[in-house]
Amino acid sequence: MAAVDLSAHPGHLARRLQQAHHLLWNTMVSEEITSPQFAVLNALVAEPGLDQRTVGERVGLDRSTIAEVISRLDRRGLLGKVRDPQDGRRFLLRLTEDGVRVHRKLTVRTARMNQVFLGPLSGAEQAVFLDLIRRVADAAEGLRNPGGAAESLAGRS
Amino acid sequence: MAAVDLSAHPGHLARRLQQAHHLLWNTMVSEEITSPQFAVLNALVAEPGLDQRTVGERVGLDRSTIAEVISRLDRRGLLGKVRDPQDGRRFLLRLTEDGVRVHRKLTVRTARMNQVFLGPLSGAEQAVFLDLIRRVADAAEGLRNPGGAAESLAGRS
DNA sequence: CCTCGTTTGTCGGTGCACTGAACAATACCG
């Protein structure tokens, strides 16, 4: 029996980590607005008037997924989409007042939740934790678009 | 504009980490069998004859999700389910020969993939990385079942 | 026995996430 210890597999741990986060988010932040939805709201607070594709790029969601998330936020009246008069392909997105309000409220709660989530780690460990995840995620993402900006991974042709 | 830097949010990073893993899994391990499906195969290699619920507990999936994953593996002929003669509620699960074969093949590939995935980190960092994720995930999971082991979070009343 | 409460699995509903394909509007090139 060649069974493996899953607790040494980063993918398995990543999944469990996200489940843990989902659980905490539901109880401490919101049952209506999900974490990806909040990320979209946040992106539009920072840069109102973005189009869908760019928002997706900012928060790390592909075109299909971002379309669903945005349509949900639209249905709830948290943002509005209008066609760009300059470029009839895009929708320009901006938050409604409701959207801004929701974002403000959840910002406070997410901060509290993050403290609880990272509670088991010391301050120094938390910084290391975030740094390590970011490095692993960035590297793997770099494998996808070799032709992005000035790149990360060494192998330029 | 009270926008927040998402790259300091562990939940956001956790999601991106999983996406990165998903991408690598698809290209380096299998497009047919997913990571959760492999986890189930692995659990049944270690302990043949488990029931669905217990498998779900081993790999960290709830009853609904594990049912879907198992039905997929069943449809592909990688495992068989028979009712427990002792307890008519459960199904006893065991891998078919095909299932064992697939598990063996993927075990090799996952090992390779994990090396690439963790490649950006040094050996020492990899150990820290896995340890930190495990601690955070375990702690948050502990919040769910207060009746688990001894308790984690400091802020008791 | 026969009810009461629990456990196992299923089902319906919602939501994230990816792929690949279709479509429309725009931009580029000869």
Add this chain to the structure above:
DNA sequence: CGGTATTGTTCAGTGCACCGACAAACGAGG
């Protein structure tokens, strides 16, 4: 100007993940 990419959005299909409700099966008391 016309034809061909390129880009932004949508749609169909698959799969993970959660919750709540439900039926069948079990277990313990009466």
